[in-house]
Amino acid sequence: MIEVIDLYKEFKGVPVLKGVSTTFEKGVTSMIIGQSGSGKTVFLKCLVGLHIPERGIISFDGRKHTELDITEHRLLRQEIGMVFQGGALYDSLTVEENIMFPLKMFADQSISERMDRVNFVLKRVNLENANKKFPAELSGGMQKRVSIARAIVMNPKYLFCDEPNSGLDPNTATVIDNLIKEITEEYQIITVINSHDMNSVMEIGEKIIFLKDGVKEWEGSNKEIFKTENEAIVNFVYSSNLFRKVREAYLKETK
């Protein structure tokens, strides 16, 4: 379990996160939603250790980030997989080399064992024949899939995804969503996704945290989001006519 207690982060005196507390469970796809500038990305970067919070505790299965030294931090990070918004694939390396990179750095495996693992994860993300391609030769969706493959190649305990659907067409976005959810359940990992995409939220958001101006405004599941009366989240999630109508129909049906 990841436990976040009273997380506070500021930049040049401007607070971005103002005491956020929550938990993330194993095998559950958790989503952080909120408007641009609400602190979602900063929250995610605090979780993975790219930002150091001014106050608060982040505990990974009992290991508090404040009590770890640099080496322990690095060891903890080897249990973390992250899918970046732009993929963050290494341009000069092929798909195969990109995915093999964490294995080369940390795993004591022979080349053939590494290759087997790379082929296994590539198959898992449905990219069997892309081994020798460079990131520039791939579509956005394929790059995201390679990024997911690289994130899971070390069998992480924790998976973080920063807007994995940005820039993707609805079909590809659904494929990526389902892939992340399947992986979360299959490997029983803790997955935290930062997203703007309401389709994803409704589809795979088993736990949703809504941030507004650096404060946790609402927390619940994708089922509860239909029934909530919280004005801020209703205005945010149901800002389009289509979603508003869907909500009204759902509420009518469940009455």
Place this chain on the structure above:
Amino acid sequence: MRYLKHIGKYFLMLRQVFRKPQKWSVFREMLFREIEDLGLKSLGIIAFISFFVGGVIAIQTALNVDNPFIPKYLIGFATKQSMILEFAPTFMSVILAGKVGSYISSSIGTMRVTEQIDALEVMGINSLNYLVLPKIMATMFFYPLLISLAMFLGIFGGYVAGSLTDLFYSDDYLYGIRLDFDPYYIQYALIKTVVFAFVIATIPAYHGYYVKGGSLEVGRASTQAVVWTSVVIILLNYFLTQMLLA
């Protein structure tokens, strides 16, 4: 005050760079790649420039030595001294600061703005050690060889220029380049080169690593890196000369 902050940050960066590599086999692979990118790929431009600079020094010295009491072998002597003491180590290092410095700064800067460095950090990799240490080792190992070649080609360029223009006799030139040869000058030049190689690898890496923003900022960081690397090389050249020769 701002400069002091940068200097402090630069030395803090170096503290992270000089850690034990997390995996020696990966470090070795990176080192060979950097030797190719930062060293071997600069061979052509350094050979070309040093050859012609040597030629120009010889011709200019010959044209300015019109006093019959000044022996012509001084043309070879002047070319040798200029190439070994200054043109090869300093002038070529400034050229390398432009070519290699902008490459280092823009490649690391691009990795920063496309979150590739964040990806390394999230994996638990010391990104500074992984990216910068092989560059420092590659330049400090390879640039003395490159600059030695530049010295040789510069002096050879002077010889060829003399043969083509008939401004001086080859025998005089060959006598001049052997006259009063002090091996310590080579040592002095190579010490300077190693220091400059360190500067060429680290200052652009600093500018690239801490860049914020997008491609425009990467371009600006690259320009800043070249300017500051050149300034530091020129300043260090003065102090090193004072320390080693005075």
